[in-house]
Amino acid sequence: MSLPKRIVLVGPMGAGKSTIGRLLARELGYRFLDSDRIIEERCGANIPWIFDVEGEEGFRKRETAMLAELSTEPETVLATGGGAVMRDENYPLLKKDSVVVYLRTSIEQQIERTRKDRNRPLLQNDDPEGVLRRLFALRDPLYTSLADIIMYTDRKSPRLVVRQVINRI
């Protein structure tokens, strides 16, 4: 089997990108990279703080710079933030030397997996479900157009998703 240099996971908040990415990397003997976590480490602050102080635009700039940096890392599985598809300039960075996998997840699953989450600023309001629905309507076509593989994750264990991704790359 000849593996792609990089596997890039895209999809909404609560799709399981980090869980699945970590497992997938372990199975392939690749390094796991999580762009949000690396941004936090570099910045010495968490994402809510970055949104508070620099606004969403400040976070998006950091995200683009991070995706550019990580796009040259071989033998990696990259978990991206759900909004990585919101800037056109990110597309070539996500596509570079990679197979892009869209972890497609129902709104119900997204709600379930992000319930009580405090580290996602876009969901800290009166209507997190409404936000997830609006973001899904906006972003689902973007994830789909970017993806080489669309993988449904509902009612599947992370292990099964990883198996199915490996069978398709």
Ligand code: S3P
């Ligand atoms: C965001 C998703 C988050 C994080 C930030 C913004 C988004 O990542 O990048 O809170 O715009 O959907 P996860 O998808 O890993 O939760």
